[in-house]
């Protein structure tokens with residue numbers, strides 16, 4: 001291929017782009033037309049065997065051939081995120097406005113680290129961040145930045161919390177001088193259902209996972225404020241130094257939401273940084289019916305919200321919001337080639353100093369296009385429909401003799417077990433559900449998650465497709481039953 005056909009900006013390149021993008025769109029749509037199961041069932045070995053020719057051949061075969069190959073080898077064996085029977089993880093069907101925005105942002109390749117690499121994109125990201133701060137009820141002076149997702153947002157929250165605390169308590173500038181001698185006593189509090197990235201961040205921040213103290217939850221898997229009080233009292237007795245309290249709005253397995261207002265009270269009393277991990281549940285902010293579930297989030301010092309989950313945007317897309325934008329100072333730096341100090345003085349927007357990334361995607365365009373195209377009410381309809389389907393699915397599971405519903409859904413996760421015979425012991429149920437879940441992936445009719453509840457392997461639907469119906473849920477339950485019989489037949493026992 002000549003350079004003219006490889007780059008935009010010439011007649012030849014522009015025509016090649018139009019044609020190739022058309023082929024790419026056809027390849028995607030053809031992959032959906034190829035059978036209606038969410039997965040082909042291919043095993044890791046079968047997939048590896050397809051890629052036995054050199055990744056870097058001496059001579060290229062042209063783009064058309066490469067696209068055809070990707071269709072056959074990759075798209076045909078991708079998990080069908082847009083299929084209504086794909087309901088395993090918080091991996092959403094990407095909405096078309098987001099896919100369009102993705103095409104626009106990659107073609108223009110703006111980089112958000114400096115204004116001169118992304119003029120309109122920089123200003124728009126700031127506008128979108130401002131709108132998000134308003135959506136979550138944060139006061140004026142709040143600020144934020146787009147991130148790769150909840151992992152990065154949670155990390156950034158705990159980084160700023162740690163460094164502010166170390167400055168105030170020890171007069172230590174961690175950015176310049178590293179951790180203080182007393183760092184061993186620093187503690188982060190979160191519930192026992194909180195996402196693992198809290199512990200991961202503690203490790204990355206040099207505090208160690210041990211610094212994370214988990215607080216027991218109530219029967220609905222929400223942090224118990226009384227248990228938080230006793231945990232804080234115990235930490236006092238041990239001379240530990242808690243500096244951050246993480247509330248979760250939407251736990252991964254059950255979608256439970258911590259009592260954020262009660263947590264905000266404790267954080268205020270104890271001068272803790274209050275971070276809300278709303279990677280999953282943040283989308284409730286657009287919903288009239290369910291928005292009350294995250295009341296109290298407006299009191300957070302920082303918020304993590306993901307758009308690649310319940311906001312239906314393509315991966316990756318998240319935001320980190322900060323109650324007091326001045327707290328970005330704990331990580332700010334100036335580089336002569338990107339954001340010299342004289343630019344700060346002249347008011348040139350400077351996003352690189354707010355991010356742990358340097359070169360950074362213009363992901364803010366995706367929620368922007370979605371918000372503009374659908375409005376708040378349009379998004380609310382999708383979120384509400386998804387949550388409603390989860391309630392209907394839970395009823396269906398609860399009504400079936402051979403299934404056991406483990407909790408009423410708070411959001412859109414339905415956790416259950418297949419227990420075809422009454423009196424089956426937990427160990428047998430664990431083995432059966434684990435085997436069913438592997439068999440389902442080989443079968444391909446339904447993509448379902450597994451998790452552990454009280455030490456017993458269980459199954460989970462994460463319903464994220466607003467076009468899915470109760471019939472789709474019933475078909476997934478039937479697929480579980482069929483796979484259960486197959487597993488039993490293989491083992492020569494009656495399921």
Ligand SMILES: *Cc1c(COP(=O)(O)O)cnc(C)c1O
Pocket residue numbers: 090148149150151152154195197248250251252277278279280306318
């Ligand atoms: C998904 C999720 C994360 C991790 O976010 P990524 O976007 O995968 O980096 C963290 N916390 C919660 C509650 C989540 O749902």
